[in-house]
Amino acid sequence: MRKILVVGAGQSGLQLALGLQSHGYEVTLVSNRTADEIRTGRVMSTQCMFPRALGHERALGLNLWEQQAPRITGLGVSVAGPPPEEEPEGPLTRAVDWVGDLGGFAQSVDQRLKMAGWTELFTERGGQLVVHGAAVSDLDFFTRSHDLVLVCAGKGELVSLFARDAEHSPYRTPQRALAVSYVHGLGHRPELPDAETVRCNLVPGVGELFVMPTLTTSGRADILFWEGIPGGPLDVFGTVTDPAEHLALTLSLMERYTPWEYARATRVELTDAGGTLAGRYTPTVRNPVGRLPGGGAVLGVADVVVANDPITGQGANSAAVCAAVYLEAILEHGDREFDEEWMRATFARYWDSARHVTKWSNAMLAAPPPHVLSLIGAAGRLPPVADRFARGFNDPADFENFFFEPEKTEAYLTETAAALG
Structure with missing residues (x-):
């Protein structure tokens, strides 16, 4: 029986460990926390998983919360504009x-709930x-x-084992300061009172507010x-340690920059004392093979080697895709040695998908060019454009066909408008 070590008990690590376990591999999982410590700790992410990623979980029987989590069927975009002329000092x-x-449903399950449950399932299965x-010396x-x-x-x-890939890593510093609050008591948007949707609110020159339904421990x-x-009016969470202060600051910024979202948040409260998170990191692509001091090689997985800013909501999705690709490659490899050539070829299979996510995420971090502004504006008049943009979150490769190049965007919008008459 082949022995495989998985270091890290997040989306990719646990999905891989459980998948390998189901195929008869002897798997050891290294985690820096127990299941109980994960469950009672601080929130770890803003995961929203779209149909393709959910399908990878479902294929392994890991969709344990599918019936409880909200079924998200839509994705909305709002762009902040100036106050009305008659009230120049008024709200945006x-x-x-x-x-x-x-075109399907997405779901968000608090990773404290999911990773604790999956860790327990892994040990229950032996x-x-x-x-x-784990340290580098352990891996030796x-x-x-x-x-x-x-x-x-x-x-x-x-x-640090995995060298930065300069060609695919245009940024050397964080491009966003991140602040998360998990809350109970948020109302629905009045225009769609019965819909479960992710809302992307873009405030030009300031940043973005994302609002999404989730299932948490409560x-x-x-x-x-x-x-x-960074350095702007939203970059104010770095020294905040009190959860109540974190939420109050979140709401005051909503009142100033996204008053339409604040209107439904006046009665919210934190889900628990661990329901806030703040930080920042630099989007980076790395060499997939790490060399240890003793000469051994290890293979990097998911955001170890492709870490994108969460502006496009792809972190957990990419981790699920990476785990599925690696699992398939391991099963196909049989009893042959997992040498460096195999490791690089396996990562290349994942990069074929991940490169689209990286290109799109990095583009969204920059100021949008005129043709992208035209596309986002046209989606409000042309429902097929709105639907295609939303479905790109499930299949980012499709953005190559209508998002990045002005000529393709113009041709697509012209064709869609003509089709609608």
Whole structure:
């Protein structure tokens, strides 16, 4: 029986560990926390998983919360505009506002709930769980005792094993300051009172507010997620440690920059004391193979080697896709050695998908060019455009066909308008 070590108990690590386990591999999982510590800790992400990623979970029987989590069927975009002329000092308005149909459903499950549950499932099925903060020196030992070591922990010392890929990493500093609040008590948008939708609110020159339904440890909730341009008016959470202060600051910024969202948030409260998160990181693509001091090689997984800013909501989705690609490659490889050539070829299979996410995410971090502004504005008049944009969150490769190049955007909008008469 082949022995595989998985370092990191996040979306990719646990999905891979459970998938390999189901195919008879002897899997050891290294996590820096127990299931109970994960469940009672601080929120870790703003995950919203679209149909393709959910399908990878479903294929392994890991969709344990599918019946409880809100079914998100739409994705809306609002763009803030200036106050009305008659009230120049008044609240900002919505220059653009529309909702696209996802063509399926997305879901968000608090990773505290999911990762704790998956960790328990792994041990219940006989997997070996090692609760330990793995260091480079540990991996030297593990490469001698295992056929393959997969590094799925995207932070800390282990990431330094994987060199930055300058060609695919245009940024050297964080492009957004991130602030998350999980809340109960958020009302629905009045124009769609019965719909479960993700809302993307763009405030030019300031940042973005994302609002999404989720399932957390205390039931249905919503996530309020600010992405602020560094040094701007949203970049104010760095020294905030009190959860209540974090939420109050979130709401005051909503009142100023997205009053239409604030109107439904006047009665919210945090889901729990661990329901806030703030931070920032630099989007980076890295070399997929890490070399250890003892000469062994390890393979980087998901955001260890492709870390994008969450502005396009692709983190958990990409992790699920990466785990599915790696699982398939491992199964196909049989009893052959997991050498560096195989590792690079396996990553290349994942990069074929991930490159589209990276290109799109990096583009969304920059000021939108005129043709993208035209596309987003046209989606409010042309429902098929809104639907296609929304469905790009499930299949980012499609943006190559109508988003990046002005000529393709213009041709697509002209064709769609003509088709609608």
